[in-house]
Structure formats: C-alpha cells, structure tokens
Amino acid sequence: MASELKNLSVFSTDNLPDIRHRRFAIVVAEWNAEVTEALFEGAYQTLLQYGALTENIVRGNVPGSFELSLGASWFAQRDEIDAVIALGCVIQGETKHNDYINHAVAQGLTNVGLQTGKPVIFGVLTPNNQQQAIDRAGGIHGNKGDEAAITAIKMLGLQQQVYSFK
Template sequence: MSSADKNLSVFSAENLPTISQHRFALIVAEWNTDVTEALFQGAYDTLLRYGAQPENLVRGNVPGSFELTTAALWYAQRADIDAVICLGCVIQGETKHNDYINHAVAQGLTNVSLKTGKPVIFGVLTPNTQQQALDRAGGIHGNKGDEAAITAIKMVGLKSELAKE
C-alpha cells in the first residue's frame, strides 16, 4: 500500500517490547530542515510515548541525506547504541540527483545494518514535491518519523527476543 493510501502514524502498537533500557541514535539531515525537524519530532515523541528514556535518545545532525550512511555507521559501532534511526528528505526537483542519492542511502544503510548487526532504520522521504514531503512529515499522511521509531522499537525487540533463544 502506498503512503498516499495510508496514514504513516497508524500502526499496531500491540506486543511492543519494553525499551526503557535501550539507547537509540536519531540522525537528522539538515537539508529540507522544515521536513526533517518534523520527522525528528515525530520519532522522538513516539520513542518517549512507548517507554524510551530521554537520556537514552542521542541526536546527531548531518548536512544532507547522503551523509546519513557514514553517521549511521559511526553510531551503530558504538556499544551503547541499540538502534539507529536515519531521518532525511530528498525531493525530486529538476534533476535526477534524487535517484542517485536515494539509492546510495538505502543501500548504504542496509550495509551498515548488516555489518554491525544493529537495526538501522530508513526514515528518508523520497517525494516528488515539497508538499508531498510535508504531507508525510506530520501532514495529511501522518509522520514517517513515527513509523521509523516504531520500526526501531520492533527491531530492537526482535533482536532481544532472538538473543534469549
């Protein structure tokens, strides 16, 4: 289902794990700040709502979405970080830069997750227009930051569950 047909802030909160002892890094791209700050606020508030402690939430800023990959690696390599949430926004614009950036970031974040064995969450919007971005950063389609936070919570829970077996 496309996000145009779904509110990104509506998700199942059943069986969420306890996260009060887990530490999350939230990495925020500074490009398209009005969008990425809204994504950050959605992710931050969602983590707190479901039990994260404010002192266990670490924020890192990067210039743009392309730099999320390197910062994700640095944070994921820290022993005290359980999951990394990457938040950015690459708008289509007049050139194909978004195709290259979005592909590189998606592939890079996947590689970081596989290399470190930690959840690295892709909370990057890839809209065609500024309005589509705003609609997905707290607008009519909810907030992708909420979805990214819930994904991190569920992945941390799954990893903890598997560690017990």
C-alpha cells in the same frame, strides 16, 4: 503500501518490547530542515511515548541525506547504541540527483545494519515535491518519523526474540 493509502502514524503496537534501558541515535539531515525537523519531532516523541528515556536518545546532525549512512555508521559502531534512526528528505526536483542519492542512502543504511547487527532504520522521504514531503512529515499522511521510531522498537523486539530463542 503507498502512504496515500495508509497513514504513516497509524501502526500496530501489539507486543512492543520494554525500551526503558535501550539507547537510540537519531541522525537527522539538515537539508530540507522544515521537513526533517518534523520527522525528528515525530520519531523523538514516539520513542518517549513507548518508553524510551530522554537521556537514552542522542541526536546527530549531518548536512544532507547522502551523509546519513556515515553518521549512522559512527553511532551504530558504539556499543552503548542499540538502534539508529536515519531521517532525511530527498525531493525529486528537475534532475536525477534524487535517484542516485536515494539508492546510495538505502544501500548505505542497509550495509550499516548488516555490518553492525543493529537496527538501522531508513526514515528518508523520497517525495516528488515539497507538498508531498510536508504531507508525510506530520501532515495528512502522518509522520514518517513516527513510523521510523516504531520500526526501531519492533526490530529491537525481534532481535531480543531471536537471541533469547532456545
């Protein structure tokens, strides 16, 4: 659903798992820092709000969104990391670079999750302009960082359900 029709910071919190002992990595692209810092703040605060401990959240920075896949892979390969949240922003601009970057990042993050069996969350904004990015990084459409964090929590809950099913 388009974020114009749904606030990214409004989601169901029914049946969330206990995440006190879960460890999260948040990988943040430095490009478009005004936006990605707001995404990080949203993700970080949401994790804390729903039970994550400060000491169980680690942050890693990468230069741009293209590097999110490798950064996420490095964290996901660590046994002590339970979920990875990748945050970035690729604004359309005048060339087609965004098509190539967005596709590569989506495919790369998907592959990391499939290869490691861990939740690897795509928290990358793909707006047409700077204002749309701001609107989705704590503005009128909520914060994609909030949504990414709650997605990580819910995926850990599903993972727990799948592996405890008898």
